[in-house]
Amino acid sequence: DAGITQSPRHKVTETGTPVTLRCHQTENHRYMYWYRQDPGHGLRLIHYSYGVKDTDKGEVSDGYSVSRSKTEDFLLTLESATSSQTSVYFCAISDSVRSAGANNEQFFGPGTRLTVL
């Protein structure tokens, strides 16, 4: 299994509080992604990173920010959590986007269940 950890694994917070989720990888992969999973929607991309300090928005980025100061860590921040951000959050990593084949695969972390009351 790819070395990807997410912390915390579970979190309950209140509306209006800031929350930071951490994704840590030991694979030295260049690309990292944050998805959220909601019933009826599958997984949707929030933000992604293509290198240290290089990030960009995905399709559901409103209310979220990210940072990547080291290759191994990708942080997702909810500046002021809302109930609509209650979800399961997945981090994924990928080694390459250019070549075809197995090294183009995205590997997923175990997920973080976030509940915003």
Place this chain on the structure above:
Amino acid sequence: AQTVTQSQPEMSVQEAETVTLSCTYDTSESDYYLFWYKQPPSRQMILVIRQEAYKQQNATENRFSVNFQKAAKSFSLKISDSQLGDAAMYFCAYRILYGGATNKLIFGTGTLLAVQP
């Protein structure tokens, strides 16, 4: 914009029988990947099988095989000799072959498969 549709929210199969999960997608691209991911109750996302659109031969991984119909934009998953451990949510996903920095996956809404003993 690319979309992925899974029209079967839930399916059920008897142990040792065969089941087929449906997936259709919409894209104007000619080169792309299609995937089936399995998500058991543990929430871990597990890659089951991958199909490159430029390959005419259907992918097979042990008891899992796909029926890829490029013209119809259809990508179904067949599970043979179903086992209790196959019970999970299954997601169909699409990715353009050379997506640049994004390399994002586009997911369907999932099919929950139950396996009856």
